[in-house]
Amino acid sequence: MGGLPRSMEDRGRRDSTGESASEERTRAWRGLRVADLSSGIAHEVRNPLNAMAIHLEVLADKVRGVGDELAEAVRPNLEAIRNQIHRLDRLIRQFADFAQGRMPGSELSAIVETSVSLCSFPMRRRGIEAEVTGVPPVRVKGAAPLALALVETLLLGVDLAQVGSKIRIHSEKESEHIRLRFSVDSPVGRPAPERMAMVGKLLEDLGGRLDVEEGPGIFAVLSIPVEPVAV
Numbered sequence: 001m002g003g004l005p006r007s008m009e010d011r012g013r014r015d016s017t018g019e020s021a022s023e024e025r026t027r028a029w030r031g032l033r034v035a036d037l038s039s040g041i042a043h044e045v046r047n048p049l050n051a052m053a054i055h056l057e058v059l060a061d062k063v064r065g066v067g068d069e070l071a072e073a074v075r076p077n078l079e080a081i082r083n084q085i086h087r088l089d090r091l092i093r094q095f096a097d098f099a100q101g102r103m104p105g106s107e108l109s110a111i112v113e114t115s116v117s118l119c120s121f122p123m124r125r126r127g128i129e130a131e132v133t134g135v136p137p138v139r140v141k142g143a144a145p146l147a148l149a150l151v152e153t154l155l156l157g158v159d160l161a162q163v164g165s166k167i168r169i170h171s172e173k174e175s176e177h178i179r180l181r182f183s184v185d186s187p188v189g190r191p192a193p194e195r196m197a198m199v200g201k202l203l204e205d206l207g208g209r210l211d212v213e214e215g216p217g218i219f220a221v222l223s224i225p226v227e228p229v230a231v
């Protein structure tokens with residue numbers, strides 16, 4: 001009578017990923033807190049990066065004042081440091097925007113590029129590269145949820161791809177939609193159905209859809225509505 005206590009219900013009730021309802025709530029809560037904290041952490045990290053960039057330029061000026069020979073000798077080192085500072089700044093900004101559900105701009109190619117950049121570590125860890133071809137200069141609505149769908153699809157590709165292989169993203173125009181076809185060579189297994197369903201729901205909310213298409217290594221086809229070109 002009265003049923004089991006919630007803790008016992010949670011312990012016995014598991015979703016398709018093996019998580020209890022309690023674990024799922026905790027993970028969702030943690031995700032919200034990550035989003036809340038990401039802006040502040042990004043600010044705290046970017047401040048010292050900006051200071052490093054300023055002092056790097058001061059150092060470069062001082063080296064040039066000492067003599068051309070020394071300036072030329074250290075130039076590659078200064079340039080390497082400068083590039084890494086800019087790379088870190090870009091990644092931190094992209095992560096903070098993604099965590100808070102923001103995506104500056106609505107250009108599809110930029111959204112795809114940002115999504116690939118956010119997935120760079122899990123891809124690099126397995127020696128996987130992303131090969132993107134044919135994305136036209138079109139604009140889309142709902143850039144932030146679209147980025148989430150793209151990131152999830154890319155991470156599915158990481159799980160399916162062979163070590164040292166490629167995730168291929170090919171784009172083609174279809175009426176008022178752009179179809180992004182994701183494929184890998186010799187996929188290992190099949191994509192998780194619940195994760196594919198999440199991608200499909202995100203696309204449906206944008207007026208798009210997740211298609212199933214037969215073909216070598218194809219594991220997802222995202223049909224994305226594009227904004228009409230102003231005349």
